[in-house]
Amino acid sequence: MKGVMGFLARAGFVTPVDDGTDRSLAGGADEVPAVDPVSSPVLAEPVAPVEEQITLSLAEVYAAAGIPASPYPAEKLLRVLDGLGAMDQGTQKVAIAAMDAADDGWTIEDPIRDAEHKVEALAAHANRLRAGVEQAHAETMEQIGVLKQNGETMVADIRKQIVDLEGLMSREIARSVQEQADLTSDLTAKREGANRLIEQLLVTSTSFKLLISQFRQAPARPDGQGAPQTNAVS
Numbered sequence: 001m002k003g004v005m006g007f008l009a010r011a012g013f014v015t016p017v018d019d020g021t022d023r024s025l026a027g028g029a030d031e032v033p034a035v036d037p038v039s040s041p042v043l044a045e046p047v048a049p050v051e052e053q054i055t056l057s058l059a060e061v062y063a064a065a066g067i068p069a070s071p072y073p074a075e076k077l078l079r080v081l082d083g084l085g086a087m088d089q090g091t092q093k094v095a096i097a098a099m100d101a102a103d104d105g106w107t108i109e110d111p112i113r114d115a116e117h118k119v120e121a122l123a124a125h126a127n128r129l130r131a132g133v134e135q136a137h138a139e140t141m142e143q144i145g146v147l148k149q150n151g152e153t154m155v156a157d158i159r160k161q162i163v164d165l166e167g168l169m170s171r172e173i174a175r176s177v178q179e180q181a182d183l184t185s186d187l188t189a190k191r192e193g194a195n196r197l198i199e200q201l202l203v204t205s206t207s208f209k210l211l212i213s214q215f216r217q218a219p220a221r222p223d224g225q226g227a228p229q230t231n232a233v234s
Contacts, residue, residue: 050132065121072106074115151176
């Protein structure tokens with residue numbers, strides 16, 4: 001990062017600033033946000049428990065998706081753009097094009113391709129979280145249904161017994177209600193945790209999409225001789 005900002009400073013674009021800010025993901029939401037359906041593949045593999053999926057870091061999500069290492073990761077370009085925040089987008093693109101032209105180790109297509117891979121991985125992970133919540137909901141509802149049935153059966157048997165068994169019936173009703181409440185509370189916690197993470201994934205995905213939109217068309221070279229020649233990437 002220091003080398004990049006030093007290059008920009010020498011080129012007269014900006015004084016290098018690296019505040020070390022990590023583009024961490026923002027807070028949650030009560031509702032599950034929508035993800036671009038074009039980037040949301042249908043999930044064919046078995047759904048892992050939602051409580052396991054919530055614990056995954058972005059690095060683990062990307063690794064699970066098989067995203068290859070990039071010569072210039074999208075996050076690095078986002079940090080550079082943060083340092084160029086005082087510039088308008090046109091000047092930013094000229095500055096990035098100058099960096100691209102000066103360094104044979106990467107091309108602008110590297111971070112863009114990296115961002116595209118990560119957008120797809122984030123969308124797939126959001127889908128898995130949704131599927132995990134739905135699976136947890138179905139399992140919990142099934143358990144609650146069994147508890148309700150068991151409770152109703154027990155209550156019916158107790159009602160047939162003599163008056164001195166009324167206390168037993170009351171205790172069974174209370175137990176069934178409490179277990180249902182515990183299961184419902186657990187489901188609510190899972191849903192809220194998944195919603196928060198999905199919102200975070202959407203924020204990060206939106207940043208990558210803005211990056212793709214901004215740099216999809218190769219900017220003009222600073223010397224005015226057209227688009228810079230980029231290295232071929234296999």
